[in-house]
Amino acid sequence: MSNTTLPENRYFNRETSWLAFNERVLEEAINPHNPLLERVNFLSISGSNLDEFVMVRVAGLMEQEMYGIQTPSIDGKTPKQQLSGIRTAMHQLLKRQEKCWKQLRRELHKQHISVIGRKDLSPQDIDWLSNYFYENLFPVLTPIAIDPAHPFPFIPNLGIAQIFTLRAPEQKHEQVSIILFPPKLKRFVALPLEEGAKTSGQRLLLVEEIIELFIDSLFPNFEMINSALIRIVRDGDLDIEEDAEDLVRDFERAIKRRRRGRVVRVRTASKLPAKLRQLVSEQLQVEEHNLVAEDSMVGLVHLSELLQIDRPDLRFPSFAVRFPERIEDFEGDCFAAIANKDIVVHHPYESFDVVVRFLQQAARDPEVISIKSTLYRTSSDSPIVAALIEAAENGKSVTALVELKARFDEEANIRWARDMERAGVQVVYGFVKLKTHSKVTLVTRKNEGGLRSYVHFGTGNYHPKTAKIYTDLSFFTCDEILCRDAAYLFNFVTGYAPPRAMQKLVLAPKDLRDKLLSLIRNEIAHARAGRPANIWAKMNSLLDPEIIDALYEASQAGVSINLIVRGICSLKPGVEGLSENIRVKSIVGRFLE
Numbered sequence: 001m002s003n004t005t006l007p008e009n010r011y012f013n014r015e016t017s018w019l020a021f022n023e024r025v026l027e028e029a030i031n032p033h034n035p036l037l038e039r040v041n042f043l044s045i046s047g048s049n050l051d052e053f054v055m056v057r058v059a060g061l062m063e064q065e066m067y068g069i070q071t072p073s074i075d076g077k078t079p080k081q082q083l084s085g086i087r088t089a090m091h092q093l094l095k096r097q098e099k100c101w102k103q104l105r106r107e108l109h110k111q112h113i114s115v116i117g118r119k120d121l122s123p124q125d126i127d128w129l130s131n132y133f134y135e136n137l138f139p140v141l142t143p144i145a146i147d148p149a150h151p152f153p154f155i156p157n158l159g160i161a162q163i164f165t166l167r168a169p170e171q172k173h174e175q176v177s178i179i180l181f182p183p184k185l186k187r188f189v190a191l192p193l194e195e196g197a198k199t200s201g202q203r204l205l206l207v208e209e210i211i212e213l214f215i216d217s218l219f220p221n222f223e224m225i226n227s228a229l230i231r232i233v234r235d236g237d238l239d240i241e242e243d244a245e246d247l248v249r250d251f252e253r254a255i256k257r258r259r260r261g262r263v264v265r266v267r268t269a270s271k272l273p274a275k276l277r278q279l280v281s282e283q284l285q286v287e288e289h290n291l292v293a294e295d296s297m298v299g300l301v302h303l304s305e306l307l308q309i310d311r312p313d314l315r316f317p318s319f320a321v322r323f324p325e326r327i328e329d330f331e332g333d334c335f336a337a338i339a340n341k342d343i344v345v346h347h348p349y350e351s352f353d354v355v356v357r358f359l360q361q362a363a364r365d366p367e368v369i370s371i372k373s374t375l376y377r378t379s380s381d382s383p384i385v386a387a388l389i390e391a392a393e394n395g396k397s398v399t400a401l402v403e404l405k406a407r408f409d410e411e412a413n414i415r416w417a418r419d420m421e422r423a424g425v426q427v428v429y430g431f432v433k434l435k436t437h438s439k440v441t442l443v444t445r446k447n448e449g450g451l452r453s454y455v456h457f458g459t460g461n462y463h464p465k466t467a468k469i470y471t472d473l474s475f476f477t478c479d480e481i482l483c484r485d486a487a488y489l490f491n492f493v494t495g496y497a498p499p500r501a502m503q504k505l506v507l508a509p510k511d512l513r514d515k516l517l518s519l520i521r522n523e524i525a526h527a528r529a530g531r532p533a534n535i536w537a538k539m540n541s542l543l544d545p546e547i548i549d550a551l552y553e554a555s556q557a558g559v560s561i562n563l564i565v566r567g568i569c570s571l572k573p574g575v576e577g578l579s580e581n582i583r584v585k586s587i588v589g590r591f592l593e
Contacts, residue, residue, distance in 0.1 A: 006549060010578060011075045011570040014543060015057055015082055019089045021567045022049045024588045026093065029100050036107055037314040038590070040306050043100055047300030050093070051158060055236030056407070058086060059264045063235070074545060074570050087289065098296040101303075112201030113309060115188070118209050125191055126213070129205070132189065133214045140185070141211070143218045146176040152283035153180060156259055157234035160299055162208055163276055164215070166222040176279065177219060179211065187302040202309055206297070228272035229298040230280055235261035238410065247429050248414055251404045255411055263290075270295045316590055321351045321468075334358045335365070335445065338454050338476045345474040347460060348591060352467035355474055356383045358456060362443045363391035369451070370397040372490045373441040377409050377461040378416065384462040385416050392424040399426045401493050405435045428494045434509070436493055442486045453483035470592045479504075513546060520550045520559075527558040535561045538593075541568040542584075555581040566593045 028034055029042035064071070064079040073082055105115055114120075121129070144153050155161050160181040167174050189210060191203040208229055215224045238254040263284045268277065270293040281291055297303075312318075324345055330336040334357055337343060345354055360383070362368045371391050378384055392398040402417040404410055417427045430436040439458035444451055460472030477483075485505040492499040492507075499507060506515040520535065527533035535554065542548065542563065548571045555561055561582040563571075573582040587593045 006552060007578065008076065010552065010572060010575075011545070011548065012572055013073060013075045013077060013082065013085065014568055014570060015061070015073075015086050016089055017568045017570060018053060018057070019086070019093060021586065021588075022046055022053070023093060023096075024586055025049060026096055026100065028588055029104070030096075035314050035316055036104070036111060037307060037309065037311060038316055040104055040108075040303050043097065043104065044301055044303040046093075046097060047303070050090070051233060051301060052236070052408075054233045054265050055157070058083070059235035059237060059262070061086070062264060074543065091292075094292065094294065097300060098294060101296045101300065108306075111311070111314060113204070113306070113311070114201065115204050115206070116191075117205075118213055121205075121213075122194065124194070128192060129189075129210055129213065133210055133217070137185075137207070137210065138214075138217060140182050141179050141218060144178050144180070146178060146279070152279075153178060154260070155180060155230075155232045155284075156183070157232065157236060157261060158301075159183070160229055160231045162211060162227060162229055163272070163280070164219070164227045165225040165273065165276065166219055167225055168222055174225060175222065176276065179218065181207070186305060187299065188305045204306075226271065226273055226276075228269040228276065230269075230272070231267040231298050232263055232284070233265040233267070234258070235264055236408070237261075238405075247404060247432065248417070251410055251414060266291045267298050268293050269298055319349075321348065323351045324354050327354060327357070332357070334361050334476070335443075335454055335478075338478050339452070342479070343474075343476040345476075347472045347474065348468045348470065352464050352474075355456060355458070355462065355467075356387070356464060358443075358454075358476065359384055359387035359441065360390075362445075363387045363394060363396070365445060367447070368396055368443060368445040370399070370444045371441065372399040372401075372487075373462070374401045374403070374436055374438055374493075375413070375416065375462055376403045376406050376435075376437060376439065377413075377466070378463050379465045380412065382416065382462070383464060385420065388425055389420055389423040392420070397426075398424070399428065399490065399494060401428050401430055401436055401490075403436045404429050430493050438489070440486055440489060442483065442490060452478060453480075453487070454478045455483050455486045457482075457486075466592075469590075513544065516547055517550050520547075520554050523559045524554050524557045527554070533557070533559040535559055535563075537562075538564040540566050543568060543570050545570075551582060552579055555579045564593070 025042055026046045029039045029046060031039065034042070061079045061083050065083060070078050072078055077085070108114065144150055146152055162179045162181070164177045164179075165174050166177055185207060187207055188204045189207055191205060193200060208227075211218070212224065212227050215227075216222070236258060238251065238258055263286050266280060266284060266286050268280070268291055272280075272293065277291060280286070281288060324343060326341070326343055327334055327337045330340065334354070359371070359373075362371050368391070371388065373384075373388060375384070388398050388400055400417075400420055402413050404413055406413055417429075421427050439460065439462060441456045442453060443455070444453045455477055457475045458472060460467060460470050481503045482505065485502040488499040488502055489505065489507065491497050499510065506512045523533040523535055535551070542565050551561060551571060555578070559581060563573075563582065563584045565584055565586055567586070569584055569586070571579065571582065571584065573579050573584040
């Protein structure tokens, strides 16, 4: 079937498909078969995911609408039409999140973990909280009056503020005031056990309730009429000029601009009075439909604080992570083990420490001449970066490609890049228009008879912490062709030299799509010739129209297709006459696929 005969409505919208993915994350929070605190974690993740979606995708569509851009999406919708559909879907998602949190609160209470309110406090609690307030909150909170002499304060991205209506005794005039929450302020405060309590447990109070309790200390001689939270979501994307002369400096400027990005959405407590709602709308220049009232806790992402509660019975059971036996068979010598046979490692079931050891051994081995590595995201105390720095200090030639466009990790990556440069690492930043998303490390060492290279390819980041919760593969080899292809890849990203025809690796955007289309056509030919024809594929997202249309054609030819797509999927499976031979699954669970 050609593109001209395929139905026009053959694609799912990208944005609503992503929201459906976040619904699946929320389903894990609702699922009673998951441990209770893990459900709380899934709810927190669904809130964090939604924040990023608004910062990036919604902000981008709003900008397109603002500039009158009418370019349709893959499913033929204009930015305005997409925003309308997104608002409807997000409203439904928020309602489900609110309902989920109310249910989880009830279940936590049954497990002696209670999120209480001011009305539940005893006199002893209030005495304890008084000390807590003056020691931990009073010094860091700044009450700000809103009037002509005190303009509405700047609230940073994802910042929370508590807004009050106050009245002085014997005065009719009301005063509006606001308190900004410091970024590192904890939302939940754990109260001590009550004297004489029959069961040990945890009682938690939201910090905004403590502020209300001691409001007279912040606004002396004022009576509180009402109080509500607001939470700001700003445009989180970075705009970098294509002809930037100093990429790092441009990113630093863009990061500063992002902190003051346009307000895209304001989450408010449902009890925010209409008068204050109008004030917030005017001061933050936000349209009414982008002020979203919430009936439950504002800022569900902060539920992650509850994971600090020491209740292993409410978490997933721990499991023993294996270190690849093959490395141990060679007394911990990664190079000897790889030279003996290629190694595939499945994280997190098999330890990411093998990748760290590979780099540390390369840094310390006197026979190693050079190390080349790509860094997309890594941890704050990265042993990967430490190994590259150690290698440079040991006199080896070390090249690191640091991707500055790793969203929300740009600042950390700039810091790592400067640390490595100071140690003598040759740092490059790839391309302005493209993200370097590959995870490759190439080590070359002296061997009997000359030089030998060893390469690590990974599907996941060089990030020891996320490697414990993401499922990924590592592949170690000293195959000459793959090592040569990896060398071509590094020459391309460091020197812009167009890569020669690689023998085993394929590279996007150069030839990956063509290779995939060729493989799909092979299966189509097998099916039409009456031979068995099957496609199995696993990916983060499926959005490319050419690939999707080729899969539709394969389905119609009788190819059996099984896809595992974690997030966005614009392909419509199981449609009679179009894709009845395509099955799509999205695996959402304990580990991120």
